[in-house]
Amino acid sequence: MEKEKTFFSESELVSQLQNKNTKAFGYLYDNYAPTIYGVVVRIVGSEEIAQDVVQESFVKVWNSITQYSTEKGKLFTWVLNIARNTAIDKLRSKEIKQTQKNDSLNLKAHKKTDNSTQQMSEYIGFKEIMDKMKDEHKIIIDMMYFEGYSQSEIADKLSIPLGTVKTRARNALEYLRNLLKSDWNF
């Protein structure tokens, strides 16, 4: 009898999911759910709604796994995008109150502890990316990724030319990438 696997490589995971292997799916959930949940909470501003979104998203992943291919990037990216899109749709359809959204846009100190009401992961020695991010970058990422505003909406809100929106986006991600690279030393 084959020894029970506790670890899946990405390609194994994909093929097992395509085979409708529930154990592989459980593995996927265990590894991806915390980040997905956190991101969705930040988007929709409510844990209750976030749970619905996460549930919907994982079921979508299970049902449409054959649509994933490596040219789309990593499996996690694909799953995260499904969740984010579902969350944004929920955000728009539910018309969640602005006050709730303001909380999630708290730019003061985006520490992990702000978001967690339950279990808190201890990241001893882990540098706070958010603290090191420049406000202008944080804002762009928040508005685009967590709020889902269009390029023209952002140009309006920030009173910048439409063309600059793309440049700002690039700057933000380049800065983030460099920041993350330097963190890889520990």
Add this chain to the structure above:
Amino acid sequence: MKIQEYIESGILSIYVLGIASDEEQKEVEEMARQYPEIADELYSLQASMNEYASQFEMAPPKSLKDKIMQNIIDETPNATIGTSKNGKIFQYGMVASIALFLVSLLGNLYFYNQWKQTQNDLAIVRNQNIEIADNQKVLETKYRELEGELSMVQNPAYHITYLEGMKDMAPQSYAAVFWNNEKQQAYIFTNSLPKPPSGKQYQLWALTDDNIVWDAGVFHWGKFTPVKCFKKPQKFIITLEKEGGVPKAEGQAYAVGVVKI
């Protein structure tokens, strides 16, 4: 369009941050398919976003997983629970396994019977071998005896006298008497004289030069048998007597031999 320009335009970032329009999305995907540098840049930016996203990690309630697992099981009746690859394949595998088991079970029963048979045959052969070994021992003893006898008679001290069978009783038959006067040992052998019927035995007589007939004793047909020894025998006579012999010759004379010294 230059690749570097395209990368620096920020369209990839818009795409990664999820707000590219449908046309822009299609364009980016097409460019990534065509140009590996663009694909690499895309994946790199996505990796940064993935890591950024993990900053917001938050443990969902445990019940959420159960709900989701139940959902997918409800949606997929053939979902495989566990490490097996595919529902149908698993089922076929089970059937195949059971079939194989039954086949092997039958096979085992057959082979068990064969084994038992072989064990029986082995027992028989073993007994036969014991018999053979016993026979072998007997033959070895006989052979040693013969060797002994032959080595004895190569000694010139043993004077040999050949007895010829009586023409009317035992034509073309012979007997040999081996006589060692020094040691006073004598032997007789014949297997060419007719084998005496049951109840009867050949007896050897020695005629000495004083004309007295001496009883040399009965002997076994076909066996090298010791007989009584006398000084200076002139003639040997073999008669057929009753088993055990007689003090005085009664029976038919079968062979006679003159001692030539």
